[in-house]
Amino acid sequence: MHVDGALGALVAAFAPNPPAWGFDAGADTLAISGHKLIGVPMPCGVVLARDHLVPSPGAAGEYLGASDATLACSRDALAAVFLWYALRRLGRDGLAVRVARCLSVAAYAEHRIAALGRRSLRNPASLTVVFDRPAPHVCRRWHLAVEGHLAHLVAMPHVTRETVDRLLGDLA
Structure with missing residues (x-):
């Protein structure tokens, strides 16, 4: 079973x-993005796998003249x-604090949107808040992802309670 943990795994x-x-x-395998919650400035991620699912190194690119264990012999180091630097800088405690703050902002947004009389949904272990789709100009201004009658916001590290309050002002 593969878990695409992109943002949600951390x-x-x-x-x-x-x-x-x-x-x-x-x-059996798990993928985690490095550019989302961790904040690496370019798209990247890590795939973890159980030992028995990882092929032995040895795929040789003839043009290299050596074995290479990267996927397709072409990944940028x-x-x-x-990613290594960001993880070392944040550490386990830093990641825990970042996640706790993001979860707090998501819970704040969920409750404040509901207080406006709008439907607001969120899994308690998620940074995503789903709510009734606002007017088109609000969606454009806030670059909200929308589908049908719903919109959502994701409480990433750069999203603060003040940001949510400004959005709420437009929703009201």
């Missing part, structure tokens, strides 16, 4: 009541260095 790892999502829940 949130689940530090959420107070995390959903079953990792290797201990039966996952700079993103991996940035």
Whole structure:
């Protein structure tokens, strides 16, 4: 079973009541993005796999004249260095604090949107708040992702309670 944990895996790892999502829940492979919650400035990620699913190194690119364990012998190492640096800088405690703050902002947005009389939904272990789609000019101004009669916001690290309050002003 593969878990595409993109943004949610790190949130689940530090959420107070995390959903079953990792290797201990039966996952065989797991993908985590480095550019979302961690904040690496270019798209990147990590794939973790159970040992028996990882092929032995040895895929040789003839033009290299050496074995290469990267996928397709062509991955840029700079993103991996940035990811390593961000993880070292934040550490486990820093990631936990970042997730807690983002979850707090998501809960704040959920409750404040509901206080406006709009439907507001969120899984407690998620940074995504789904709510009734606002007027088109509000969606454009805030670059809200919309589908049908719903919109959503994601409480990423740069989103603050003040940001939510400004959105709420437009929703009201």
